[in-house]
Amino acid sequence: MIAEIIAVGSEMLTPSRQDTNSLFLTGRLNELGISVAFKTVVGDNRDHLTSVARTAMTRADICIFMGGLGPTEDDLTRESVAAALDIGLNRDHEIITSMYKRFAERRLQMPENNARQADVLQGAVVLTNSRGTAPGQWLETEFDGRPRIVMLLPGPPHELQALWEKACMPRLRAVAPAAAIATRVLKTAMLPESAADARTAPIYKKHSKVETTVLAAQGQVEFHLRATGTTHQEAQAAVDRLAGELEDELGDAVFSSAGESLEEIVGYYLQMRNAKLAVAESCTGGMIAERITSVAGSSRYFLGGAVVYSNDLKTLFADIPPLMIESHGAVSKEVALALAENIRDICNADIGVGVTGVAGPGGGTEEKPVGLVYVAVTNGQKQEVVQRRFPGDRERVRRWASQQALDLVRRMLM
């Protein structure tokens, strides 16, 4: 069974706005063993929408329309889908009554055009929208002699998601074939993408029943595994087997195999070891602290630290001797190590982190080019400092550097 997801709305054809509902829907459909084969975005235009609807009916068993169910003249999904299927629309009096009631409760008169929201595809079931006025619709029908399921869903994510869980998921579960999709995500830190792929491709290619997608960001390569089976156990066993082989190959570069972020994993380790962390950041400018504190409950293991952007603050908050900066430069192994050691001491922490570098785009020299970053970690007995030359723009260099710092903390706690 394959699905097509159609997002309706001209705003999603501008440079500034994107459909995101389809990611949620894809996840839920996959759980039922249903693949999404096509995604389409179309504007609030009757002809375009009707042609998109017709195309979808010809190629997908399940056609899900999102948006365009409101009361305005721009809301054309109902009419266009009816036209594509060559069926009529019936005005549902129960819906009208409940809309009148809603307005009356708020002592408002219902605008006449709201009645359009009560137009229901011939043969469709009305799906109550507990978080908005526009109801959804579910239609089991035929197109060119083939069975089709058509859903009309509201566009706002919180309305769509609530309605989906309550009304669509159970109905789909009843009609979906006994297939299931299992997924698994392995995340690695500080592994170059090319090396990660070269080492793993021979492994995941052998597992032809598991679909493997490799995603890479700054300092993070992720393996998204996905298998279909007749039962969930069968599908899960297939992804777990591959995940196990990949973990064997990649070793401790793998920091998570159940979706956790690197900052969550660092948090787990710190809690487990009952250790407190403090950071002194120059080029990352607070990004490491921000990432750590994005995790709920991080106050249990994170004390805080200093953003020592200027040289004066390196001395003031992290006790870096001005002479050290003068002789080695603010971007140096020595300063990174001293930042880590001193912030640990000063804050009375167990682990200290120090980062200094050239984030760019300006400020680079031949000796200390843009992208050069020193990251140091210490636990008082053992210290580690790495020198890296990260690629990319300012944002990427900072992101790489924060990833490197978190990964060094993880490795020190392992």
Add this chain to the structure above:
Amino acid sequence: MIAEIIAVGSEMLTPSRQDTNSLFLTGRLNELGISVAFKTVVGDNRDHLTSVARTAMTRADICIFMGGLGPTEDDLTRESVAAALDIGLNRDHEIITSMYKRFAERRLQMPENNARQADVLQGAVVLTNSRGTAPGQWLETEFDGRPRIVMLLPGPPHELQALWEKACMPRLRAVAPAAAIATRVLKTAMLPESAADARTAPIYKKHSKVETTVLAAQGQVEFHLRATGTTHQEAQAAVDRLAGELEDELGDAVFSSAGESLEEIVGYYLQMRNAKLAVAESCTGGMIAERITSVAGSSRYFLGGAVVYSNDLKTLFADIPPLMIESHGAVSKEVALALAENIRDICNADIGVGVTGVAGPGGGTEEKPVGLVYVAVTNGQKQEVVQRRFPGDRERVRRWASQQALDLVRRMLM
């Protein structure tokens, strides 16, 4: 002239990955007066891809395919587009030669399957890809008697963007009709979305020739204006007129009318006033510093500060008397003000910022619920502190709080 953008790749039909290239392309197409009418995502499946290509040719003047140009068997864009257009593919010997050269330079042998990347649609112009091996293609042709422009572009964003700017934009400019689209973005800070819309809807609805999209995030409401005209001046004048009326209505809530971020605007003001900033952050955990230092050149006006997550660090780095925390609580107006005043003093800055709050999800009480945040700003003479109750989850509360802090700094400098 309307365009359809087709993203090719099975990974974009999973719950974890989305096409983003189309946002870039839409922006550039709009500048030439070309609207995007359809966006489609399709997997690495020959039949699906061919049918998508055929559908696109029937409905769009410009069909842009992204991805599926690599050397593997999953890269099917060339074959499928050729099939949809019912034309052949010619193997281009210049491409082959340059690929051999590239591999030889790295002392590698070229794998045989790489030759597929040299297959060119009959009649197409080859577009050199300066950042990767797979070249792009540009074809002016006919489909069902109507003129069509077909582009095949590489999927990786940095390859696509470089190739687009160099090879596609000039070619399109030469064939696009003399219509132009002008855009303008107004950004406001700390205005509730409903109030922003209620105040502005009567204004922008009068300007029927300008399409207005209102986007809201934590503490930021943006008005994206867009008009089409026969000349760029005409279109620009239309958006500028509306932008002027909106600015009159919204006053100093508007912080930017040319796309700048709030952190960039704060940077401009600080530089203009030759003022230095320091921050002491509790619940935002470094987010304010991170946002400020995301701007290149921020070392000219940002000294740094402290992430005073634990109470001890509030005392250690920002000199907050333990007694003050004991009597008022760490989340209090008094502590926020003292953080701002003291960090300013200690760092020898002109402006000091202090933030303390309950980001959640835990840690809330009846008296101090999740979302309660105090933000203080001082310049030594004038101080300002606000108490807010921000909605949403941890990430949103923190984002709201950092936005509030930056906006207070902006207002203090205005």
